[in-house]
Amino acid sequence: MDGYSNGYRRARGGELMRAEILPDVFAEGLHRNPDGVAVREPGTEITYRKLNHLTNRLARALLQRGVAPGDRVAIWLPKSINAVAAMQAVLRVGAAYVPVDPLSPTARAREVISDCEPSVCVTEPDRAAVALSPVGPVRRLLLGEGVPGFDDSTPAAPIPRAPVTRDSLAYILYTSGSTGRPKGVCISHRNALAFIEWAVAELEPKPTDRLSSHAPFHFDLSILDLYVAFASGACVSLIPEGLSFVGPRLVEFVRRERITIWYSVPSALAMMMDDGGLLETGPASLRTILFAGEPFPVVALRRLRAAFSGVRMLNLYGPTETNVCTYHEVIGTPGEHAAAVPIGRACSGDRVWAVKDDGAEAEIGESGELLVDGPTVMLGYWGRPAHRGPYHTGDIVQRLDERNYAYLGRRDAMVKIRGHRVELGEVEAAVSAHPSVREAAAVAVGSGLQKRLVAAVSFREGSSASLLELKKECAARLPRYMIVHGVRELSALPRTPNGKVDRRALQAICEKEGAR
Amino acid sequence: MTVDQFIEPIRDYIVRHHLDGQADLDRHTPLLEWGVIDSFALTEVLAFVEDEFELAVPAAEMTPENLRDLESIGALLVRLEAG
Numbered sequence: 001m002d003g004y005s006n007g008y009r010r011a012r013g014g015e016l017m018r019a020e021i022l023p024d025v026f027a028e029g030l031h032r033n034p035d036g037v038a039v040r041e042p043g044t045e046i047t048y049r050k051l052n053h054l055t056n057r058l059a060r061a062l063l064q065r066g067v068a069p070g071d072r073v074a075i076w077l078p079k080s081i082n083a084v085a086a087m088q089a090v091l092r093v094g095a096a097y098v099p100v101d102p103l104s105p106t107a108r109a110r111e112v113i114s115d116c117e118p119s120v121c122v123t124e125p126d127r128a129a130v131a132l133s134p135v136g137p138v139r140r141l142l143l144g145e146g147v148p149g150f151d152d153s154t155p156a157a158p159i160p161r162a163p164v165t166r167d168s169l170a171y172i173l174y175t176s177g178s179t180g181r182p183k184g185v186c187i188s189h190r191n192a193l194a195f196i197e198w199a200v201a202e203l204e205p206k207p208t209d210r211l212s213s214h215a216p217f218h219f220d221l222s223i224l225d226l227y228v229a230f231a232s233g234a235c236v237s238l239i240p241e242g243l244s245f246v247g248p249r250l251v252e253f254v255r256r257e258r259i260t261i262w263y264s265v266p267s268a269l270a271m272m273m274d275d276g277g278l279l280e281t282g283p284a285s286l287r288t289i290l291f292a293g294e295p296f297p298v299v300a301l302r303r304l305r306a307a308f309s310g311v312r313m314l315n316l317y318g319p320t321e322t323n324v325c326t327y328h329e330v331i332g333t334p335g336e337h338a339a340a341v342p343i344g345r346a347c348s349g350d351r352v353w354a355v356k357d358d359g360a361e362a363e364i365g366e367s368g369e370l371l372v373d374g375p376t377v378m379l380g381y382w383g384r385p386a387h388r389g390p391y392h393t394g395d396i397v398q399r400l401d402e403r404n405y406a407y408l409g410r411r412d413a414m415v416k417i418r419g420h421r422v423e424l425g426e427v428e429a430a431v432s433a434h435p436s437v438r439e440a441a442a443v444a445v446g447s448g449l450q451k452r453l454v455a456a457v458s459f460r461e462g463s464s465a466s467l468l469e470l471k472k473e474c475a476a477r478l479p480r481y482m483i484v485h486g487v488r489e490l491s492a493l494p495r496t497p498n499g500k501v502d503r504r505a506l507q508a509i510c511e512k513e514g515a516r
Numbered sequence: 517m518t519v520d521q522f523i524e525p526i527r528d529y530i531v532r533h534h535l536d537g538q539a540d541l542d543r544h545t546p547l548l549e550w551g552v553i554d555s556f557a558l559t560e561v562l563a564f565v566e567d568e569f570e571l572a573v574p575a576a577e578m579t580p581e582n583l584r585d586l587e588s589i590g591a592l593l594v595r596l597e598a599g
Contacts, residue, residue, distance in 0.1 A: 073597075241580075245548075245555040248575035267555075427591045450556075466538040468545065470551065475550040481550030486536065 002231070014417070019231070019496055021189040022170045023091040025196060026055070026230045033207040033233025040237040046081050048233065051088075054081075056156035056239045058089035058122075065120050069094030072116045074173065075217070076100040076109060076123040079238050083217060083418050084226065086122045087171075094162025095119070096169040101132030103241050104479045108182065109165075112174045116184055116382055117362070120242045126386035132417065143207070151264050166190040172382050173220055175320050176482065178413065180429035184382030194375035195323040196227045197240045198348040202314070202327070203261060203288060204234035210257055210285070213238045213249075214264040219452045220320045221292060224263055242270070252282070258285040265448050266296035267305065274490050279307040292324065293314035293419025295407055297448045300340050305333045317343035325350040326405065345403040350374030354399050367398040367408055381499025411504070415444040417451055420481045424453075430477040431455045431470055431484060436463035441482065441493050443510050451476050452485035458492050517597060519590035527586055529564050533557075543586040558583065565589075571596050584599065 003108075019025050026371070028037060030048040067073060073090040075097050077083040081270040090097040098116045100109050106127075107388035113121055122142045170189045177183035205211070211229045213236050215221035232376040243249045254262065262269075269291060271450050272278040289304070289311055298316060305313065313330040328344025346352045352369035353361050362368040373390035380387035394412050397405040413424045427442040440457045455470065465473075467487045474483040494505035523543055530547075531539055534557050547553050553561055558578075566572050571593055573582075582592045 108564050152527055243579075245558070246575065246578040247559065249578055252575050270560075284571070389552075467536050468538060468540050468550070471550045471552060475546075480548070480551055481552070485551075 005261055010227045019193055021164055022192050023202040025227045026088050029230040033065040036233055037235045041081050051085060052227055053156045054085045055088045058085055059092040059159045062093050064091055065094050067093050067119050069093040069164055071099050071119040074098045074100050074113045074118040076120040076121060076127055076170055076458055078102045079240055092159050096165040096171050098172045101218045101479055105476050109476050112182055116172055116274050124216050173218055173320050176423040176426050178423045178425050180425045185381040187383055191376050195348045199224050199228050200231045203228060205234045207233040209234035209260045211236045211261045212251050212259045214244055214268055220323060247271035251276035251278050255283045260285050261288045262286060263290040266291045267418040270449050272301050282307050286311050290314050290316055294416045298334050301341055302333055305436045314423050315341050319379045319393055322372045324348055325376055326352055326373045338468060340406055342400060342404055342406045348376045354397050362399045364399050364401055367396055369411060370395045370397045427453055427482055430474045434465050434473045436460055436465040439493055441506055443507050445511050454486045454488055456482040456488045456490050456493060456506050458490050519594055520572040522590040523586045525568055545585055547585055548580060
């Protein structure tokens, strides 16, 4: 048997989770805790048994609409029990789900939906017109209301097991693409299970645990929340989109929901500390805090550590293309002058190493690009040739010792804003769409969790646009975290001798003078 | 106070601190949807409201509906003031 489930076997003393493919993880929760609560959303909750019935009904509705193994099904719903059931139903019929950001502007949602060529889009009536428009190829819809299936968890006959293998596509997550268009990362059942089995072994969740679900479903952090809960029959509490950006409400949520395992980007934790009183009123239920997606500033982590000395803290690392491939456990309080929190060592059965510019592997103390190989490495990008060999992360790391690494920065124009990946080319394309803009370039200014996007813009002769107008232009095309924070007006963008935009000069201009 | 009395100082504050002083913000401009205020800016705006009007917005009222635009923030503050 391949080695990727070793971690799981070790932790459970031989008691294997019976997961051959991803939907088996939910089946495990159903088996362990049928009458326990599986998912909570504000005002309501559902047990494993009822969620299983709801999933079967939805799966049947998908089959009736012609969904076949190998198809894609777009899920464009607010974060909800229904969205969870829809994802599980798609897996159950052997198709792959594609979560579409419920907050993204319709133009972007349409771009994602038309790119993945789904056979069905599961959505709400008021979004249906967009999904069905001539631009999108979706001809069949499953609506969230008024259709038998949703909100009906009376017993339903099980669905025959679909003919899929571990190497079949399980889901596609769209991330910002360097070409100016979002790109779909294709994850197989094997990819997802390798990570989930590691996470379950490491976190040892119990049916009494309550996991937070802070990340939206189109963001890879959500995989841990859902499937680690399901693997153990624990409960996952969904944080609706509208709540996830307000510190005091998040702290209130943790306390009210008695969350035991919290997972989010460091920005969210910083918000909870700075505005929500997390440290002063530390919820006693927390036993594990996980963070990923961006470096956690040591100063902030020291405060968190001091307030929650008995809580286990793990820094997880990995691009969407590899899920979580390294981790570092924060033991004790990092020193006052400590450098960044390490991303640590390989996990999920993966192998990681750093390669220098000359192609040689980095020695201890040296830095290079981090490469990842192993069971979590994606199948490839949707619509492009299959990925082969190790994945080149584009992240520059320093090798700290034999096995551990620290993140130093990027080797390309990709930046992270609140843990979200932002390809500056996409931002530039959106700003440039404004009729007054002759050319635009985007840079990220500031550091750490205060990083912000600033666009340097040169306008057409005789015309101009306010910051608000440019924000509006971005909002029509991009997710919210990609909207520019400021604008710096220039008569022309700085160029290098060979005519390319001089990003270093631009960065200096925007850092020095800030936004216009 | 009326909705308008609440809106004007908040509008000035947002324009000065988050829109580079450009005054094209109206009472129906979607603040969150267009990225005029993000989670960090929201904290600052609510701190300003507390200083200016001595009104604290409880966490439970910090919903996307209540913070959608100046109009809805004004309406929320009128409601909070009335107790």
